[in-house]
Amino acid sequence: MIKTATSEQCASITVNGVELSVSPGHSLIQALWKTNHPLFKRASCLEGVCGSCRVMVRYTDESEIRMALACQSKVESGMQVIFPQHLERQSPAMQSHRYQLQTSTPAVEQLHKIFPEVAHCRHCHGCTVACPKGIDVEAGVTLINLGQLTTAGELFVNCVMCDLCVTSCPEDIAPNYVALYARRSTVINKPLPANLAARLQALQRGELKIEY
Numbered sequence: 001m002i003k004t005a006t007s008e009q010c011a012s013i014t015v016n017g018v019e020l021s022v023s024p025g026h027s028l029i030q031a032l033w034k035t036n037h038p039l040f041k042r043a044s045c046l047e048g049v050c051g052s053c054r055v056m057v058r059y060t061d062e063s064e065i066r067m068a069l070a071c072q073s074k075v076e077s078g079m080q081v082i083f084p085q086h087l088e089r090q091s092p093a094m095q096s097h098r099y100q101l102q103t104s105t106p107a108v109e110q111l112h113k114i115f116p117e118v119a120h121c122r123h124c125h126g127c128t129v130a131c132p133k134g135i136d137v138e139a140g141v142t143l144i145n146l147g148q149l150t151t152a153g154e155l156f157v158n159c160v161m162c163d164l165c166v167t168s169c170p171e172d173i174a175p176n177y178v179a180l181y182a183r184r185s186t187v188i189n190k191p192l193p194a195n196l197a198a199r200l201q202a203l204q205r206g207e208l209k210i211e212y
């Protein structure tokens with residue numbers, strides 16, 4: 001059973017169509033956590049990094065629906081919140097075997113072979129509007145179609161892989177995965193940073209152990 005907040009000053013919000021009384025001053029995830037609502041389990045990092053807690057929010061007196069991260073959004077009385085379903089990672093564009101990079105073939109050529117749908121972008125702007133991190137996703141897709149993989153990859157450096165841009169795309173493009181591919185393909189021929197290489201070598205030698 002879902003419990004309600006015990007504080008005298010409760011905020012009334014709607015989550016996935018269910019009205020809840022929660023403690024104000026908390027993030028949405030904290031508030032749900034305190035009521036033992038099952039949706040608080042959508043959280044992972046609690047720091048706005050993992051993207052797992054993405055939500056659609058409509059505030060009182062606003063008609064606009066905003067995309068946000070529940071761990072980064074404060075409770076406001078009257079807000080309506082929807083936690084969208086997570087995508088099944090079955091679509092061909094998201095299968096890991098499609099990410100194998102071959103140094104023998106130009107990266108742009110490989111990218112369009114793996115993600116042919118990216119060329120069908122209809123510039124509807126939906127992905128950019130959906131992004132809770134304020135990334136101009138559509139511009140990134142355009143750059144990828146122009147073959148500018150490095151610039152496109154840099155545009156997505158704050159992407160948290162929340163998939164909201166994928167959910168919004170009428171052409172079934174997964175801009176976040178395409179951008180990830182672009183970033184990987186532009187570093188594949190570069191040497192590892194020295195500190196990372198040293199760390200990996202130390203791990204291989206068994207010199208770094210994790211204490212439990």
Ligand code: SF4
Nearest residue numbers: 131159160162163165
């Ligand atoms: S680019 Fe897409 S996956 Fe990345 S944060 Fe924005 S909406 Fe989420």
Ligand code: SF4
Nearest residue numbers: 121122124125127169
């Ligand atoms: S939602 Fe899809 S079709 Fe629309 S601009 Fe973004 S990538 Fe292009």
Ligand code: FES
Nearest residue numbers: 044045046051071
């Ligand atoms: S829990 Fe990771 S972004 Fe919110």
